[in-house]
Amino acid sequence: MVYTIRVATLEDCKDIYRMIMELAKHEKVSDQVKIAQRDLEQDGFSKNPFFQSIIAEVPEQHRSKDGHSKVGYALYFFAYSSWKGRSVYMEDLYVMPEYRGKGIGKALMSKIAQLGLAAGCNQLNFAVLNWNKESMDFYLSQGCWDVTTGLDYHCMRCEGPALEALARGDPKN
Amino acid sequence: MVYTIRVATLEDCKDIYRMIMELAKHEKVSDQVKIAQRDLEQDGFSKNPFFQSIIAEVPEQHRSKDGHSKVGYALYFFAYSSWKGRSVYMEDLYVMPEYRGKGIGKALMSKIAQLGLAAGCNQLNFAVLNWNKESMDFYLSQGCWDVTTGLDYHCMRCEGPALEALARGDPKN
Numbered sequence: 624m625v626y627t628i629r630v631a632t633l634e635d636c637k638d639i640y641r642m643i644m645e646l647a648k649h650e651k652v653s654d655q656v657k658i659a660q661r662d663l664e665q666d667g668f669s670k671n672p673f674f675q676s677i678i679a680e681v682p683e684q685h686r687s688k689d690g691h692s693k694v695g696y697a698l699y700f701f702a703y704s705s706w707k708g709r710s711v712y713m714e715d716l717y718v719m720p721e722y723r724g725k726g727i728g729k730a731l732m733s734k735i736a737q738l739g740l741a742a743g744c745n746q747l748n749f750a751v752l753n754w755n756k757e758s759m760d761f762y763l764s765q766g767c768w769d770v771t772t773g774l775d776y777h778c779m780r781c782e783g784p785a786l787e788a789l790a791r792g793d794p795k796n
Numbered sequence: 797m798v799y800t801i802r803v804a805t806l807e808d809c810k811d812i813y814r815m816i817m818e819l820a821k822h823e824k825v826s827d828q829v830k831i832a833q834r835d836l837e838q839d840g841f842s843k844n845p846f847f848q849s850i851i852a853e854v855p856e857q858h859r860s861k862d863g864h865s866k867v868g869y870a871l872y873f874f875a876y877s878s879w880k881g882r883s884v885y886m887e888d889l890y891v892m893p894e895y896r897g898k899g900i901g902k903a904l905m906s907k908i909a910q911l912g913l914a915a916g917c918n919q920l921n922f923a924v925l926n927w928n929k930e931s932m933d934f935y936l937s938q939g940c941w942d943v944t945t946g947l948d949y950h951c952m953r954c955e956g957p958a959l960e961a962l963a964r965g966d967p968k969n
Contacts, residue, residue: 643878657918658881666882674876703847703873705816705888707955708831709839715878729965736954736963745830746955747962753948766958770951771944775926778943778951781909782880782919785939789920790909792902 624685624725628734631676631696636663638693639676646717650752667698674700674714677734679727687721694722697731701742710746711739728761750778797858797898801907804849804869809836811866812849819890823925840871847873847887850907852900860894867895870904874915883919884912901934923951 631639640660647653666673679695686692695718702712713735718728739747748770751758763769770776781789804812813833820826839846852868859865868891875885886908891901905920912920921943924931936942943949954962 647879652879655879657879662881666876673874673882698876698878700874700876701846702875702885703839703871703887705871706820706825706828706830708835709846712875714876733962733965736959740959740963745959746953747959748951748953750949750951753950759950762952762954765954765962767952767954770953772950776923776951777926777932777945778949779922779924779935779940780919780943781921781935781938781940786909786913786918786920789906789938790913792906 624722625682626685626694626722626725626727626730627680628730629678629680631667631678633664633668635676635678635693635696636660636668638678638691639663639696639698641691642693642696642717642719643715645719646715650755674698675738677731679718679722679731681722687719691719694719695727695731697735699735699738701739701744702748704746707745709742709744710748711735711742711744713747713749716749729765732765797895798855799858799867799895799898799900799903800853801903802851802853804840804851806837806841808849808851808866808869809833809840811851811864812836812869812871814864815866815869815890815892816888818892819888823928847871848911850904852891852895852904854895860892864892867892868900868904870908872908872911874912874917875921877919880918882915882917883921884908884915884917886920886922889922902938905938 637660640663647656676698678693680693698715699711699713702710704710716732736747810833813836820829849869849871851866853866871888872884872886875883877883889905909920
């Protein structure tokens with residue numbers, strides 16, 4: 624199937640938001656999505672954006688059953704490792720179910736690798752849910768390795784009241 | 797003890813690099829550090845920097861045994877969650893051994909929380925090595941939670957020849 628991978632524009636936010644919700648449903652966590660389309664517009668398309676994004680698009684004649692021509696996206700940002708230097712972090716990679724198995728996911732990921740290498744990055748990092756065996760197998764087949772298992776890394780998070788208490792410097796939470 | 801937490805400048809890169817090496821030795825991975833002081837200067841202090849950093853400094857009379865007045869640092873960058881929006885990622889948090897137990901580590905982390913909240917971030921994320929129980933306990937005491945255990949998240953990485961093959965779009969690695 625013919626498809627195009629291109630840098631996303633402000634006008635793509637409606638479709639990116641739609642696909643973020645589809646991905647969250649697939650991961651069974653749609654109640655966790657707290658952002659709106661407007662946040663994507665502000666955070667990704669103003670000065671000093673917090674993320675970058677790319678879109679996979681098919682021609683008119685290959686529109687989805689629901690009439691969509693934007694059928695996949697990836698969201699990424701530049702990051703840093705104090706050991707290895709510049710890196711790129713892939714936050715999301717998604718292809719609509721009816722367009723899977725055609726190489727679109729790999730083409731999106733390949734584009735991020737290209738953009739990362741062009742910017743001098745040495746690593747592409749991302750996270751995958753352990754139960755998502757299909758995705759894990761795909762990533763492993765591409766030569767990616769599991770940092771959590773390999774180095775016994777634990778991802779930690781501070782948010783909500785704990786983050787506010789930390790910012791205030793409270794003696795104890 | 798009196799100490800100051802301030803935003804790092806280009807002139808701090810020598811000390812940040814020294815402390816990155818100290819931290820890597822502490823984590824038993826000093827052979828993994830592939831960057832040089834010059835990389836920190838270029839990547840953190842040019843237009844569109846890849847990271848931000850803050851420094852903990854003590855007055856002259858409290859210099860370390862080796863004569864250092866810059867005794868701790870944190871390195872962070874802004875990131876994005878497609879569920880929760882703007883976030884901040886703490887790549888490194890380090891205080892020299894002879895200055896630990898005085899609240900400097902918490903003050904550095906608190907400053908990142910402040911800067912993150914001021915920039916509209918909803919999350920502070922970071923990683924910790926599982927064997928580093930002392931650090932893990934400190935983070936948990938601050939209300940942070942373990943995403944790896946809680947959501948069964950696996951951090952994945954693509955680098956070196958695998959990253960180059962991915963960028964080229966090779967059919968198989």
